[in-house]
Amino acid sequence: MKSHMLISIFVAGLLLVTGCTKDFDEINTNPNSSQQVDQPQLLLPAILKNSVRNYFYSSTTRGNIVGDYYANQYVSGFDNAWAPSEVQGYFLWDNFSQLRDVENLLVLSRKKQLQNFEGVGLVIKAWLFQVMTDIYGDIPFKEATGAKVNGVFLPVFDTQEDVYYGMLDMLKTANTLLTNGKDGLSGDIMLENKPLRWRMFANSLRLRLLMRISGKSNLKINVGTEINAIISDPVQFPIFTSHENQAAFTFLNDVGFEIPGFNDAPLNDIHLSVTMEKYLKALNDPRIGYYASPTPAGIRDGKKVFAGVPNGIAAGAEAVYNGGRDFQSSVSPALLPLASFPQASRTAAQGLLMTYAEVQFILAEARERGLISSGDAATYYANGIKDQFAYLAERIAGKFDYPKAADITPADSYYTQTGVAYTGTPAEKLNKIRIQKWFALFNNGFEGWSEWRRTGVPADIKTGPNSAITVWPRRARYPISEQRLNQQHYQEAVSRQGADDMLTRIWWDK
Template identity: 35%
Template sequence: MNSKNIVIATVVILLLLTGCNDLFNDKFEKINTNPNDPVEVGPDLLLPQGIESAVDHYQGASTGMEFGNLVVQYWARVAGTNQDRYIYSNSQFSGLWNDSYAGELMDFKKIIQLGQELDNPNYQAIGMIMTAWNFSLLTDSYGDIPYSEALKGKDEEAITKPVFDRQQAIYTDLTKQLDEAREIIVPGEHPVNGDILFDNDMMKWKKFANSLRFRLLMRISGKEEVSTELQHLVDNEPMFTDNRDNAQLTYLSDPPNRHPFAELPSGRQNQFRMSRTLIDYLDKLNDPRLEVFADTADANGSLYVGVPNGLSPEAVGEIDISRTSRIGSFFRRPETPGVLMTLAELNFLKAEAAHRGFISGSAEDYYEQGIAASLEQYGVSGLSAYLSQEEVVFDPSQALQQIGNQKWIALYGQGLEAWNEWRRTGYPDLKPSVANDNDDRIPVRMQYPFQLETTNKKHYEEVIGRQGENSINTPVWWDQ
C-alpha cells in the first residue's frame, strides 16, 4: 500500500472511530436521561406547586387554624388549649417563615426568571403578584423582614445572612411591584399553563393585582397619604366585580390536594369548635351565614352553641362538647376553597375608603355591596331582610364599626387577614381569651424564629434594636 493510500485509510478509520464514539455518547445520554424527571423545570410545572404550597401554608394548621382562626375568635379549642390562651411554642411561628422563604417564594422567583427568559410577561406577572402577596403576609405577621437581600442564597452573590428591611420600605416596593405586574400582563397573548388559581385567565390576574394593591394601600392608610393612588385604582383599573373574580384555590377531593383542614385526622378536627364570640354575634344579627359557618349543636338542628376562647383545661372538662357547634360541614370538605381575597373584602375596603374621604362614591353602597357579595359567595339568600335590620342598616355615625364588623364576618376562615384588619382598625371589639397567659392582651405580632439569633445574629440584633422586643406584643409599623 502506497503512502497516499495509507493516509486515506488512516483518515477513514479516525472518522469511523469518532463517529462511533459520538454515537455511543448520544446513546449513553439518552439511556441515562429520565424523561419523567427533566433537568429544566418549566413555569407550567412550578406554578401549581408554588400556588398550592402558598395557599396551604396560609390556610394550614400552625398559621391559619392554630393561630389566625383562634386569635380573631372564629374558632375555639376544646383540647390542648394553649394556643387559644396565647401560649405558643416558637415553632408555631417559624413554619410560615421557613416554608415561605425556602419554598414558594423560591418557586415564584424562578417563575419570574423563566418568564423573562421565555419572553412571556404573563408568567413573569403571575410570579410577581404571588411574590407580593406572600411577602405582604410575612411582613404583616412579623414586621421588618428580609426583603431586598432575601432569596439570594444560591445567586452569584450568595447572600445567606440578609438584612431586615423596614416594613415601610417593603410596602413601598410591594405596591410598586404590583403596579409593574399589572402593566406587563397581556390578556389574550403569551398563553400560560399550570395556573390553578385563575385557570390561566390573565384578566383575573390583573384584577387580583389591583385589588391586592387596594388592600395594601388601605393597610398603610394610617401612616401615609394614599388617597390619590386609591382613587386612580377606582377610576382607571379593573378590580374584582364578581365573586367569580375571587382569588381562591379550589382544592380537590383526593390527597394530597385536599384543603388542609380536611387533611387533619378527625380527632384533630374535633379539637376545634366554633367560638362563642362569632356565634353570639351572628345569632344577634339573625345572620343567614351562620348555617354555613357552623353546625348545629342539637338534634333538632336549630341551636348553635359556641365555646369561649381560651378556657383552661379544667373549664373545658366541665363542658358537654357534644352539645357545642362544630366547624360547618362546608369548611370540613376536602374541596373547600382556600381563599386569598374576595369581592366582599374589596367592597368593605372601598366602603371604609369612601367614608374616610379617600375615594369618591357612597360608603353605604359599598357597605351593602360587601354584604351582598359575602352572602352570594356562600349561596345564602335573604339579603333584603338582613339589610333592613336595625343593627345592619348603615349608620354614618357608626360606619367604621359596622364596616369593620361586617368585614370580620366576611373574612371567616381567613384568620390571618382578619387579624391584620382587626389590628389596623380595632374592629370588631374583641376581648382577650378567658384564661389567657398574656396579661389580657391579644397578640399583635408573630415572633421571629429563634434560630435567627444564631444564623443571622448581626441583622437579627439590628432589627430587635430598631423594632423592639421579639414578642407577640410588639406592634408592627403600620399598627403603631
C-alpha cells in the same frame, strides 16, 4: 387532567424548608427542585398548590384563632402555640421556601421574555410577602431570595414600611407586564390561565395594602390618590367584579388535592369562638350555619343550637364549658375532616387569597372616610354583604343535609335591621363596615386579625381568664432558627422594631 399530572410530577420535587436561615442558600438552591426545571409553566402549578394549601391550613388552624373566629384549647393560653419553635410552620415563616420557587419562576420568565409569567410571579411574590410582614413586621425582603444570584445567605431585615412600598411597586409592575404580555399562560390551576384575572388580583391586592397603611402619617405616597387612580380607570387597573373572578383556589375530589386536613383525625379541640357567636346571633345572621356546626346536643325551640367557647380557657375548663362538648359548636361543616363528619366535603371550601367582598368593604371604608371621591359607600357596603352570602350559598349547594343554601340565605329584613342598615353617625357606619368585613374574612383569619389590629373592630376581642397574657397578640415572634443563624440582622430588627414578643406593635399598627 393534564394540570393534575403536572402537579403530581413536580410537587414531589418542591422542598418545604423547615427553617428560614437554616443555610439560607437552601431556600434558593434546592438541587431537587424547581431550579432544575426550565419551563415556567411546569413550575407554576406546584407553586400555586404548595403555597395555597400551606396558607389554607395555617389560616384555618391558626389564623381563625388569632382572628377570634374559633377557639382552640391548645392555643388558648398563647404561651405554647406562640412559642418561637412553633412559629415557623404555623405562622407561615416557611413562605420563604415558596418564595425560592417563585424566584426561579421569575428568573426563567425574564430569561425567556415571558411577560405574563413574570407578572404572575410578581403577584404571587407580593402576596406571600404581604402575609408574612403582616404577621411579623420587619422581615427579610430585598435580600430574601438572593443566595443563588448574589450569594446572600444571611439577609438583612427590611423595615415593614419599605416592604410595603416594595410590594406596591411589584404589583404595579405586574399589572403592566400582564397588560402588555403576548405569551400565553399555561399551568395556572387557580385563575384559568387568564392574565386579566391576575391583573384583577394585583390591583385588588394593592387596595388591601393601601387601606392597611391608610392610618399612617408621613407616607411617601398619598393613599387616597393611589386608590382613586385604581378605581377611576378600570381598563388600566381592573379589580374583582364579583366572587366569580376573585382570587380563590378550588380544591379537587382527587386524593391529595382536596382541602387540607380532610383526612385528619377527628376534630374535637377547635370550636366556634364566643366572640363570633355573639356578633352573629346579635344580627340573627344565618352565616353561623356555615361558619360553625350545630352543637351535638341538638335542637332548641325548633332551631339548631350554636354555642361558642372563649379563647383563653384552660384545657380542663374547656372540656366542661357550657355543659361539655355536646353543647359546644365545632368548626364549619365545610372544614370538617371525614373522621368527624360523614358528609365532609373535599371541595366545599376554597383557598381564598382575596375576595370581591373584601374589595367592596375596602371601597366602602375609603368612601366613608373621604379617601376617595367617587362611588357610594352604602352601595359598596351592600355589595360586599350580598356577594358574600351568594358565594357561601354556591359553595355548599347540594353538598350537605345541613346547611343547605337556603339555611344561610338571609331574609330581606336582615338588611334593614339597625345593626346592618347603613345608617347612623360616620363612626357607626365605619363600625358596621368593619364588622361585616370581619365576618367576610372568616377562614382568611390572618387578614381578620390584621383588620382587628388596624381598626380595633370588633372592640371586645380579648384574652380569657386563664390566658398566659392579658392583651390579645399584635404579632408573632420570629423563629428560633432566625435568632440563632441570622443573629446580627435579627438583633438589628429587634432594636428597631421593638422586643421580639407578641405584644410589640408592627409599623402600621403603631
